[in-house]
Amino acid sequence: MTPDPFHSLDGTLDQVWQRLARGVADRRAAARHPTLATVGPDGPDLRTVVLRAARRSDAQLEVHTDLRSAKVLHIGREPRIAMHVWDAKADCQIRINALASCLSGEDGRGRFAQVPEPARRVYAGFPPPGKVLAVPEEHGETEDPADHFCVLVLDVVRIETLHLGPDRHRRAVFTAAGGWSGSWIAP
Amino acid sequence: MTPDPFHSLDGTLDQVWQRLARGVADRRAAARHPTLATVGPDGPDLRTVVLRAARRSDAQLEVHTDLRSAKVLHIGREPRIAMHVWDAKADCQIRINALASCLSGEDGRGRFAQVPEPARRVYAGFPPPGKVLAVPEEHGETEDPADHFCVLVLDVVRIETLHLGPDRHRRAVFTAAGGWSGSWIAP
Numbered sequence: 001m002t003p004d005p006f007h008s009l010d011g012t013l014d015q016v017w018q019r020l021a022r023g024v025a026d027r028r029a030a031a032r033h034p035t036l037a038t039v040g041p042d043g044p045d046l047r048t049v050v051l052r053a054a055r056r057s058d059a060q061l062e063v064h065t066d067l068r069s070a071k072v073l074h075i076g077r078e079p080r081i082a083m084h085v086w087d088a089k090a091d092c093q094i095r096i097n098a099l100a101s102c103l104s105g106e107d108g109r110g111r112f113a114q115v116p117e118p119a120r121r122v123y124a125g126f127p128p129p130g131k132v133l134a135v136p137e138e139h140g141e142t143e144d145p146a147d148h149f150c151v152l153v154l155d156v157v158r159i160e161t162l163h164l165g166p167d168r169h170r171r172a173v174f175t176a177a178g179g180w181s182g183s184w185i186a187p
Numbered sequence: 188m189t190p191d192p193f194h195s196l197d198g199t200l201d202q203v204w205q206r207l208a209r210g211v212a213d214r215r216a217a218a219r220h221p222t223l224a225t226v227g228p229d230g231p232d233l234r235t236v237v238l239r240a241a242r243r244s245d246a247q248l249e250v251h252t253d254l255r256s257a258k259v260l261h262i263g264r265e266p267r268i269a270m271h272v273w274d275a276k277a278d279c280q281i282r283i284n285a286l287a288s289c290l291s292g293e294d295g296r297g298r299f300a301q302v303p304e305p306a307r308r309v310y311a312g313f314p315p316p317g318k319v320l321a322v323p324e325e326h327g328e329t330e331d332p333a334d335h336f337c338v339l340v341l342d343v344v345r346i347e348t349l350h351l352g353p354d355r356h357r358r359a360v361f362t363a364a365g366g367w368s369g370s371w372i373a374p
Binding site: 130 | 220222224225226229230231232233234235265267268269270271273280282284312313314315316317318319320321322323324325326345349355357358370371372373374
């Protein structure tokens with residue numbers, strides 16, 4: 001029997017990045033749809049996002065969004081964000097803190113070229129996201145999506161895990177400042 | 188065929204509260220395990236919580252936690268929180284903003300009396316949540332759980348929904364200040 005990877009700090013961090021990578025590659029993986037928190041003028045705000053990239057080597061994640069969305073506005077004032085994944089198959093909660101920046105226009109063009117045509121329509125909406133509509137049918141896809149496409153680049157600074165094991169819960173924290181070596185903490 | 192409840196604002200808000208109520212009653216319902224955002228000194232923080240009460244009449248939700256947890260500390264400084272549920276069966280994302288307050292000690296005693304014995308052990312942990320451990324086995328359940336039990340009462344001020352329909356996405360917002368009448372907004 002192979003040892004449980006969540007019984008070691010290194011094994012736990014390996015699992016986090018493997019599961020994030022799986023989220024990018026596999027539509028059905030838990031990490032495909034993390035919950036993203038930003039802080040706006042009225043407090044925190046949460047929404048589901050689609051994970052588009054996960055690079056362990058530089059501790060970066062990517063999400064695509066509409067440049068006109070509230071989260072882009074929030075990040076302009078408060079770049080500190082949080083991300084959350086509950087991976088039921090691994091019995092593991094992944095909590096991430098990161099600094100967000102926004103690539104758009106020329107800087108985002110390379111990424112936009114890789115977005116398949118049907119997915120591009122998301123960025124063509126008018127009126128802009130969050131505007132009041134008399135009826136839902138008032139909303140159409142009439143804009144140039146390239147104008148509104150934005151890549152949120154998330155520089156991960158902290159990862160916390162909670163693994164619900166059959167014997168006990170194991171909680172661990174890993175930070176960029178600590179070289180990702182990790183510590184166990186009380187659940 | 189009954190009309191799709193998500194095609195009307197009233198129907199949408201009914202669905203939200205029905206699904207929150209189901210989360211309280213049914214361990215397998217999506218709203219059983221919302222994601223809760225608080226804002227701390229290092230930015231937003233997210234974690235899974237268990238929904239313990241949902242009262243539409245006074246727009247309140249409840250969650251139980253450990254009085255020593257970071258979220259209680261966060262709420263003491265910034266009571267504005269957010270909560271998120273993705274209900275796959277309804278194809279609906281529920282986003283909630285609320286003001287949190289904490290009932291503990293005498294005030295929380297009535298609720299604690301209703302917590303079954305096995306669930307009480309969660310509040311008996313030592314060292315306190317978040318303290319560094321040399322090994323996970325250093326953590327035990329040696330404290331009096333009544334001392335650390337806390338009810339987070341969430342006064343809901345805003346509910347936003349995104350329903351992914353076969354024809355189009357419908358996004359709606361409802362506020363306490365607006366008497367919960369609701370508006371459609373651009374997705």
